[in-house]
Amino acid sequence: MAGHEITDRIADLIDEEHRLRTGALHHGGLTSDERRRLKDLERQLDAAVDLLHRRQALAAFDD
Template sequence: MDNDQILGNIAALVAEERSLRERSGRQLGLDADEQSRLHSVEVQLDQCWDLLRRRRAKSEFGDDPDTAEVRPADEVEDYRG
């Protein structure tokens, strides 16, 4: 996956997150499935941003950005503290 694909994924996830949050504001909240999906989208966004940052860092320092891999959700979420 290249940077443009990652940015495309980020754009799609942001749109979905925005839609879920708007729906939550118009209604009395989200049902359990929607809440679960929102959490999943948030985690995927964190993973995408993390991957993009690491790919850019590798490129900047002359390393192959394609060696960067998506880190597990618990690892990416842990550093947010």
């Protein structure tokens, strides 16, 4: 996965997380499915950010 694909993926995950959290504020909380999805989004976001950092570190050391 290229760097721009990783950042695009991170942006998509953040957008979905924001929609869930905003919806929860307006509707009095999250459903159990939404809570599960939010946890999954958080895991995916952590993994994508970690991958991006590793890619950046490799690029820095390759120069």
